[in-house]
Amino acid sequence: MIDILTNDYRQPLLPPQYPFVELDMGCGRGKFTLELAKRFPDRLVLASDVMLGRLRKLNMKVEKRKLQNVILLRAESGQLAEFQLPPASIDRIHILCPDPWPKDKGKGRRVICTAFLCSLKRVLKPGGILHLSTDNAPYFEDWQKMLSQLPFLSPVPDAISDISDIKTDFELQWLAEGTPVRHLAYRIKTLCSQREE
Ligand SMILES: C[S@@+](CC[C@H](N)C(=O)[O-])C[C@H]1O[C@@H](n2cnc3c(N)ncnc32)[C@H](O)[C@@H]1O
Numbered sequence: 001m002i003d004i005l006t007n008d009y010r011q012p013l014l015p016p017q018y019p020f021v022e023l024d025m026g027c028g029r030g031k032f033t034l035e036l037a038k039r040f041p042d043r044l045v046l047a048s049d050v051m052l053g054r055l056r057k058l059n060m061k062v063e064k065r066k067l068q069n070v071i072l073l074r075a076e077s078g079q080l081a082e083f084q085l086p087p088a089s090i091d092r093i094h095i096l097c098p099d100p101w102p103k104d105k106g107k108g109r110r111v112i113c114t115a116f117l118c119s120l121k122r123v124l125k126p127g128g129i130l131h132l133s134t135d136n137a138p139y140f141e142d143w144q145k146m147l148s149q150l151p152f153l154s155p156v157p158d159a160i161s162d163i164s165d166i167k168t169d170f171e172l173q174w175l176a177e178g179t180p181v182r183h184l185a186y187r188i189k190t191l192c193s194q195r196e197e
Helices: 031-039 052-064 077-084 104-109 114-123 137-148 157-163 169-176 191-196
Strands: 002-004 021-025 044-049 070-074 090-096 124-134 153-155 182-188
Touching (some): 002 052, 031 044, 031 052, 031 070, 031 090, 031 169, 044 052, 052 070, 077 114, 090 114, 114 124, 114 137, 124 157, 137 182, 157 182
Parallel strands (some): 002 070, 021 044, 090 124
Antiparallel strands (some): 124 182
16 A cells, blocks of 8 residues: 655554564665565565655555555655654664765755754664665765764664665666665664663
8 A cells, every 4th residue: 555645744554563664765666675575574664755656566566466564655755754754663764775966966955964864763763773775985975974973873784684685676777787885774772872872
């Protein structure tokens, strides 16, 4: 099913029977979503994007594969993080190959910025994981700088070792062209571990 959240203050209804929730933010054509849902049938997999056409095509694939654990959200990533997702509701967020807007005049349209990363803190459960990837070296370096300045995050490369073989549609395209795609994984520190520092 596709839940349309754009221009809405409503929160999506998340089925309570799943103890672990993954979110593929900006899922695009959804290869990663489908693989994740197949690999972890006991986890809820949310996949969000603003492009309704892509979500409709992905929804057909979800139905064809009879994947019961997927919910598609038509939602803008910033709004999802700021107020549409329930607080502390997500175990692992994947933002994979987001548009890098490489030209100077487009940089303001980038999804990943410090304010956005801070809003993800609201939706991740304590100890939850943020997984990012990009083919764009300057964007990647910006992320490293931003992330190192956020005291509530710590790097945990092993937190994505269980899915390192799953490639997104865009990652496959970049790899086919010989362009490496780099990944980062960070953990939201629990309140206790923040106090210990
Ligand atoms: C470059 S594609 C990557 C898709 C997929 N993650 C992959 O790696 O194949 C970026 C996707 O993010 C979506 N997107 C861009 N900005 C967004 C935003 N602010 N909110 C939600 N989706 C967004 C686009 O519609 C597009 O499907």
